[in-house]
Amino acid sequence: MTIYCRYLTGKNPDEQSLALFERAIEHEETILVDDEVRLVQFMISNTWSIGFVDSALGLFNPNHRLRKRMIIAFAILETSPLYFDFFKPKTFPRTHLLTLIAKGMQEALQGLAGSLILLFF
Amino acid sequence: MEIFDYIVIGSGCTGAMAAQTLVEKGVQVLMVDGGMTDTNYDGLIPDKDYLSIKQQEARQYEYFIGKNFEGIPFGKVKTGEHLTPPRKFMLRKVQDWMPLLSDTFSPLESLSLGGLGNGWGLGCCMFSDAELKMAGLNTTKMNAAYETVGKRIGISGDKDDTGKYTSGGLSQLMPSIQMDSTGANLYQNYQRKKSGLNKEGFFMGRPSLALLTEDKNNRKAYQYKDLDFYCDQDKSAYRPAFTVEELKQKNNFSYQGGLMVLKFEEGTDSIKIECRSLANNEPVFFECRKLVIAASCLSTARIVLRSYNAYNTRLPIISNPYSYLPSLQPYLLGRDSDRHKIGFAQLSLFYDPGFNNEYVAMSSIYSYRSLMAFHILKETPMSTKTGFEFLQYMMPAFTIAGLFHPEMGGSTKYLELKKDPGQVTGDALGVNYHLTEAENQKVAHNEHKFTQALRKLNCFVLKKMNPGHGSGIHYAGTLPFSDKNEKFKLHSNGKLGESNNIFVADGSGFTYLPAKGLTFSLMANAHIVALSALED
Numbered sequence: 274m275t276i277y278c279r280y281l282t283g284k285n286p287d288e289q290s291l292a293l294f295e296r297a298i299e300h301e302e303t304i305l306v307d308d309e310v311r312l313v314q315f316m317i318s319n320t321w322s323i324g325f326v327d328s329a330l331g332l333f334n335p336n337h338r339l340r341k342r343m344i345i346a347f348a349i350l351e352t353s354p355l356y357f358d359f360f361k362p363k364t365f366p367r368t369h370l371l372t373l374i375a376k377g378m379q380e381a382l383q384g385l386a387g388s389l390i391l392l393f394f
Numbered sequence: 395m396e397i398f399d400y401i402v403i404g405s406g407c408t409g410a411m412a413a414q415t416l417v418e419k420g421v422q423v424l425m426v427d428g429g430m431t432d433t434n435y436d437g438l439i440p441d442k443d444y445l446s447i448k449q450q451e452a453r454q455y456e457y458f459i460g461k462n463f464e465g466i467p468f469g470k471v472k473t474g475e476h477l478t479p480p481r482k483f484m485l486r487k488v489q490d491w492m493p494l495l496s497d498t499f500s501p502l503e504s505l506s507l508g509g510l511g512n513g514w515g516l517g518c519c520m521f522s523d524a525e526l527k528m529a530g531l532n533t534t535k536m537n538a539a540y541e542t543v544g545k546r547i548g549i550s551g552d553k554d555d556t557g558k559y560t561s562g563g564l565s566q567l568m569p570s571i572q573m574d575s576t577g578a579n580l581y582q583n584y585q586r587k588k589s590g591l592n593k594e595g596f597f598m599g600r601p602s603l604a605l606l607t608e609d610k611n612n613r614k615a616y617q618y619k620d621l622d623f624y625c626d627q628d629k630s631a632y633r634p635a636f637t638v639e640e641l642k643q644k645n646n647f648s649y650q651g652g653l654m655v656l657k658f659e660e661g662t663d664s665i666k667i668e669c670r671s672l673a674n675n676e677p678v679f680f681e682c683r684k685l686v687i688a689a690s691c692l693s694t695a696r697i698v699l700r701s702y703n704a705y706n707t708r709l710p711i712i713s714n715p716y717s718y719l720p721s722l723q724p725y726l727l728g729r730d731s732d733r734h735k736i737g738f739a740q741l742s743l744f745y746d747p748g749f750n751n752e753y754v755a756m757s758s759i760y761s762y763r764s765l766m767a768f769h770i771l772k773e774t775p776m777s778t779k780t781g782f783e784f785l786q787y788m789m790p791a792f793t794i795a796g797l798f799h800p801e802m803g804g805s806t807k808y809l810e811l812k813k814d815p816g817q818v819t820g821d822a823l824g825v826n827y828h829l830t831e832a833e834n835q836k837v838a839h840n841e842h843k844f845t846q847a848l849r850k851l852n853c854f855v856l857k858k859m860n861p862g863h864g865s866g867i868h869y870a871g872t873l874p875f876s877d878k879n880e881k882f883k884l885h886s887n888g889k890l891g892e893s894n895n896i897f898v899a900d901g902s903g904f905t906y907l908p909a910k911g912l913t914f915s916l917m918a919n920a921h922i923v924a925l926s927a928l929e930d
Contacts, residue, residue, distance in 0.1 A: 281779055293455060302468035327777035335775065341468060343778050348466050348768040352455040357448055360767070365728035365787055373787060380780045 276316065277346045280323045282359045290349050297345045303338050312339065312394040322390055328380055329387025397664050398424040400927065401682040403655050403697070404900070405429070406509025407913050408920035409688035410634035410641075411543060412899040415924035416686070417647045425638065426669060426680060428505025429651020430487060434461060435480035441627060443734060444620035444764045457624055458766060466768070474502050477513060478623045478765070484512050487672055491654050492693060493814065493822035499713070501825075501864035503692060505672065507651060508635030510690065510867060516603040516631055516738055517758065517911030518549050518561045522751035528906035530875030531919060532886060539918035541565060547632040547917070550607045550616075555588070556599030558751060559744045559910060568607045570600040571616055574732045576761035576793050577740030579723055583851040584741075595747040596847045601739045601758060604632035604914075620764045622737030631738075653678055656819065657701040658685055660893055675818060684927050687890075688899040688920060692809070695872040695902065696823055698890065699811040702881065705821065708808045709872045709882060712801050712907050713827065715837045716866025719757075719795040719855045721848055726791035735763040743795070745843055753800050755840045756909040760794040793853055797844055798909040799837050803871055806830060827863040868912050870901030888923030889930065897930075899923040 274294040278286035286294075298304070305313065316323050330340040350356045399422040402413045409425065416423045435457050440447060447454050459465040460479035467475045474485050484504045492503050504510045520540050523533045541564060550568040551561050561567065573581065584591065584598040591598070606615050606629075613636070614628035626633055641647040653669040665685045669678040687694050695709050739758035746754045762770075767785050774781035806828040814822040829837065845855045876883035876891065883891040884903040890896040899920040901912060 281782075289452065297463045297466070300463070300468050324777060324779065327779060331774065331776045331778065331781060335772070340772075344768055344772045345463070345466060347771060347778050347782070348459050348766065349455060351766055351768055352448075352458045354448065354450055354452060354454070361445070361448070362730035362732075362763070362789065363786055364730045367728070369728055369787060373784060376780055376783065377776070380776045383777070 274346050276320050276323055277343060278350060280320070281347065282350060282356050284356065286350070287353065287355050290353055293349045294346055297349065298342055303341045303345065305338055308394045309339055312391070315394070325383055325387030325390055327387070328384035329391050332381070332384035333388055334391075395679065395681050398422050398680065398682040400424070400684050400686060401426055401665075401667060401680055402686045402688060402899075403427075403667075404509060404688040404690065404693070405507050405634060405638050406504070406688065406690060407511040407514065407634045408900045408916050409509070410511070410637040411546075411917040411920040412686050412688050412924040413641055413647065414546065414637055415921050416928065417641050417644050419928055420646060421928065423647050424680060424682065425641075425647070425649045426653050426655055426667065427507060427649065427651050428487070428654060428672065430483055430504075430506040432480060432483040434483070439480065439621065439625045439627070442619070445733065480624050481513050484510065490818055491672065492696070493817045493819070494692070494825060495812070495822050496825040496827070499825040499827040499864040500862050501692060501713075501869060502867045503690065505654070507638060508633050511634035511913075514604075514633070514913055515758070515911065516605050518544070518551070518602040518604050518914040519559060519756075519910030520561050520563060521908050521910065521915050522558070524750065524752045525906065525908040528752075529908070529915075530886065530903060530905040531915070532922070535922050536915070536918050539921045540914065542921055543914065543917045546637075547604045548606045548610045548613070549602050550605050551602030552600040554599035555592070555597045556742050556744055559597070559746070559754060559756070560599070560742060561602035561914065567602070571603070571605060571607055571736060571738070571740075572618070573740045574735050574761050575726055575729070575790065576723065577736070577759060579726055580759060580793065580851055580853055581741055583853075587850055591847060591850060594847070595749060596743060596745055598741055598743045601742040603738055605738060606630040618734045618736070620734045620737065623764060650680075654819070655689065655697055657697060658896065659701065660896060665895060670818075684895040684897065686897045686899050686924060686927055690900050691870050691872045691902040692823060694898055694900055695809060696811060696821075698873065698882065700821065704882070705811050705813050707882070708810050710803045710874060711807050711809050711825065711827065711869060712803045712871040712904070713807070713864055713869040714801050714866050714907050714909055715799040715829065715833075715863070716868070717797050717837070717841060717858055717860045719797060719841070719845065719848070720857055720859065721793045721795055721853045721855045722788060722791045723793055723853045724791060725852060728787050728790065730790050732790070735761045737764060743844070743847065745840060745847070754909055755797065755799050755844070757795045757797045757844055760796065762792040762794055763789060795844065795848060795855075797841060798866060798868065798911075799840055800909045801907045803874070803905065804830060804833075809872065868907060870904035870907055870912065873898060873902040874905045875903040887926035887930065888919070889926070895930075897923050897927045
């Protein structure tokens, strides 16, 4: 949760969000098994990898338990006023579409690279 | 044991309406009901709008994702998963007490006070005379009953291009709610292109909703708080529980919640009702002179089949095929101009290829925001971070078209009650529901036509979603109306065939389901059945 919150919002998670996350992941659908625990440990040690893994799971394995944990973390942060500025509705310039197209292409490459990381776990 | 004049089973839209009619005529009425209420979230949501809550409230997670995270679907999404945590009480104890075995039909049932009316989308469409006839309903009585029910619940809408499909003909109609940018932009496009669309049989207009835009008694006009999926603070949206609460103030009405009605036994002078306590499974009995069953067509079928010990007897069922079309209006991409989005339908789009208001397909148009981004995010094939950036850009342009198709019965659509000692009721309802090839083709054709029509309105369908039969929560026809006095059929006045004093006030009798939302017609019929029970 800590590295995910920093990765997503650029902020450290607050205590309430951390406590909620701990409680939420007790659900059987999100309990990690051996290789998945090792993957999380790898991501904690190598925080640069979280974006790659996030992309790869979204692209190739959306039902992965780690992806579910990320969605839970996202939901908890989305319902905290501390991160309102990050989640609030925004207006974008018309040219933002071009930025998003570029990001989409980058995302595909990142997902492919991330899938290489997943091969080790 | 006290013998009541009337017992009404169920407190949903039909039970509440039938009970109100009976109580107003001065007879003694007992309502027997599941009676589940919201004990987790009632009163928890502050009196603020959605964005203010998001910005200010530390404990918002409690009602937005649930105290036990029940608002986050972990596994396969089933019917009812879309309900927000404060609405989940509608489903309490349903799995235990209303077991349903089916691979092809996923309905929503409720044991709550107010029944499925707690989550009703508020659409109020009058069936045309042709549709009423096909459904087995009396046109003169129904048109009068629509007026009565409309005055009771309060309806807002317009007399526009779709007035003849909705409730534009009612004498008392409050002004429509304002639209947010999603609805306004689409409607503007329709105004520009309507002549071409009209020629193809497409008509767009403001929906008639059981939503107040002017104060009515102790209910307030709609406040645009964008919390429509979470609470009914201002009571602007009609919920049958409001009617039941009002009836509780009357001397000739009493209410017994926490009960599951298992069966009835009709004697010479009275009818005995056997119930079970939902809390401890203890038997509870009541007696009345006339019984009005309004338990919703599936539960009514259970009660009737059980009462006649008619296990493995097939009854018909009809359910509107439902699909939804997540779409985008490119003009709105990246523009967040709305302080408040609206959760209820803002527009209705009707497809009437015969221009005769008979076999009409209907789409309700919604915007999307207050249901949280994470619900869509988990379906996005990219990282949560980039996915959310895309969503923020796309969210103002998101438009959801919920599409209903008209439906007739058939041999591939039936239910039967089966003995099952493992269930607390000792039985379970099996449902088999398949469309014929021709029906599937008709549905696909309609979906294609709607996709084309939306494209002409500069609204582009991203995907077609078919959540499965029953998920539209529009079903009926388990005890169809008949001219003959037959068991498992209803007389046109709602009386159960081969009975003397048992009436069915829900949609069990309907022999045809127009695509238009049926709740308003169910309530009008319930009013008529209650009047018939008084006269009979």
